[in-house]
Amino acid sequence: MVSRAQKHFCPQLSTKPHSRTGHTVFVTGAAGFIGAHASVALKRRGDGVVGLDNFNQYYDITLKKSRLSKLLDRAGVFVVEGDINDGVLLRKLFGLVQFTHVLHLAAQAGVRYAMVNPNSYIRSNIDGFVNLLEVVKSSIAQPAIISASSSSVYGLNSKVPFSEKDRTDQPASLYAATKKAGEEIAHAYNHIYSLSITGLRFFTVYGPWGRPDMAYFFFTKDILNRKQISIFEGPNHGTIARDFTYIDDIVNGCLSAIDTAKKSTGTGGKKKGEAQFRIINLGNTSPVSVHKLVNILEKLLKVKEKKVVLMPRNGVVPITHANISLARVELGYKRTVDLEMGLKKFVKWYLDYYDAKKNSSW
Numbered sequence: 001m002v003s004r005a006q007k008h009f010c011p012q013l014s015t016k017p018h019s020r021t022g023h024t025v026f027v028t029g030a031a032g033f034i035g036a037h038a039s040v041a042l043k044r045r046g047d048g049v050v051g052l053d054n055f056n057q058y059y060d061i062t063l064k065k066s067r068l069s070k071l072l073d074r075a076g077v078f079v080v081e082g083d084i085n086d087g088v089l090l091r092k093l094f095g096l097v098q099f100t101h102v103l104h105l106a107a108q109a110g111v112r113y114a115m116v117n118p119n120s121y122i123r124s125n126i127d128g129f130v131n132l133l134e135v136v137k138s139s140i141a142q143p144a145i146i147s148a149s150s151s152s153v154y155g156l157n158s159k160v161p162f163s164e165k166d167r168t169d170q171p172a173s174l175y176a177a178t179k180k181a182g183e184e185i186a187h188a189y190n191h192i193y194s195l196s197i198t199g200l201r202f203f204t205v206y207g208p209w210g211r212p213d214m215a216y217f218f219f220t221k222d223i224l225n226r227k228q229i230s231i232f233e234g235p236n237h238g239t240i241a242r243d244f245t246y247i248d249d250i251v252n253g254c255l256s257a258i259d260t261a262k263k264s265t266g267t268g269g270k271k272k273g274e275a276q277f278r279i280i281n282l283g284n285t286s287p288v289s290v291h292k293l294v295n296i297l298e299k300l301l302k303v304k305e306k307k308v309v310l311m312p313r314n315g316v317v318p319i320t321h322a323n324i325s326l327a328r329v330e331l332g333y334k335r336t337v338d339l340e341m342g343l344k345k346f347v348k349w350y351l352d353y354y355d356a357k358k359n360s361s362w
């Protein structure tokens with residue numbers, strides 16, 4: 001029964017947003033890059049979906065609003081504007097809707113920005129996550145949680161490819177440290193309250209509707225504007241490489257994690273058997289140097305002259321490379337889009353999107 005106050009509060013919400021699959025998923029960070037793609041994919045396959053996002057100004061908010069109007073609204077995904085630190089709001093939502101799963105993507109995500117605004121990482125990635133876990137453990141439905149972690153937790157590990165059991169106690173950024181802390185906090189809530197939790201370590205995700213604070217995105221802008229770009233070098237002038245992973249493969253991994261998540265076994269703290277706890281890499285398992293990334297972009301953008309400077313940079317993780325054998329077994333995960341194809345799709349979106357904005361044909 002939805003009370004008058006609750007109807008007033010969230011008119012579009014019902015106790016079970018329409019679901020053909022029996023899943024009702026709460027997606028945090030739903031106006032974000034991965035959150036928008038995942039929410040649309042869930043809705044399209046018949047899941048009930050309710051999103052939440054605080055629409056912060058870490059990067060261009062018009063891009064978040066465009067994802068809302070061009071992707072989420074069109075797919076019929078209802079997104080609440082709010083913060084995962086707002087316990088009153090979360091408790092209202094969990095009292096109104098019987099979620100079966102939480103796809104937790106909301107976070108302060110940039111690696112380098114942590115040196116500019118460290119507290120935003122503590123607030124969203126630690127306080128916010130604990131607040132969400134507190135609401136989930138007190139909820140009746142106790143939905144299974146699938147939470148975004150990051151390849152950056154492997155830190156200064158030189159043993160590649162990275163497997164989930166490799167050491168992750170040498171983070172090279174505050175961002176990485178907060179994502180690792182998130183994994184440990186999740187383990188504690190799994191142990192104490194028997195919450196079913198899966199942590200997914202995404203590896204440098206790219207694609208249409210991506211993030212303007214990431215290298216592939218602003219390199220595209222700078223190359224088109226004939227602006228100089230700086231390619232960081234690792235220790236001893238070593239090249240930097242990333243296991244760039246296309247958004248569609250990451251989304252499929254998230255959906256499989258939801259499908260294979262086991263229900264929480266807790267009943268408000270009384271354990272009824274081992275609850276599921278998983279940490280799984282989602283990557284492309286084929287690292288590519290940043291130089292090669294730039295060469296592909298220049299070819300796609302048909303820009304010849306090189307405006308590249310090399311910049312030695314300490315503390316940068318030299319290479320990321322995912323071992324995805326666990327993802328294959330647990331999630332039936334597979335990579336379907338290689339970097340050349342993925343960047344071609346991104347560049348097409350980029351040119352269309354900014355053309356439309358320039359002609360303000362929206």
Ligand SMILES: NC(=O)c1ccc[n+]([C@@H]2O[C@H](COP(=O)([O-])OP(=O)(O)OC[C@H]3O[C@@H](n4cnc5c(N)ncnc54)[C@H](O)[C@@H]3O)[C@@H](O)[C@H]2O)c1
Nearest residue numbers: 029031032033034054056083084106107124148202204205
């Ligand atoms: N994109 C990648 O390469 C990558 C790789 C590894 C891990 N991740 C993780 O995946 C998740 C999604 O990343 P993304 O690339 O889509 O980033 P994104 O910044 O586009 O999405 C995050 C969204 O969360 C929202 N948000 C942030 N703090 C919030 C808060 N306190 N309350 C409510 N909303 C809040 C933001 O407004 C944003 O829309 C993040 O947890 C990130 O750390 C991303």
Ligand SMILES: O=C(O)[C@H]1O[C@H](OP(=O)(O)OP(=O)(O)OC[C@H]2O[C@@H](n3ccc(=O)[nH]c3=O)[C@H](O)[C@@H]2O)[C@H](O)[C@@H](O)[C@@H]1O
Nearest residue numbers: 109110111150151152203204214215216230231232240316
């Ligand atoms: O894989 C991950 O887990 C992380 O991937 C990205 O973090 P980052 O590796 O910094 O991604 P980019 O900003 O795309 O940078 C990729 C590489 O390009 C290099 N780079 C970046 C910026 C620049 O101006 N020049 C340059 O050479 C960096 O060394 C970096 O290693 C995302 O921003 C994080 O949210 C995510 O957690």
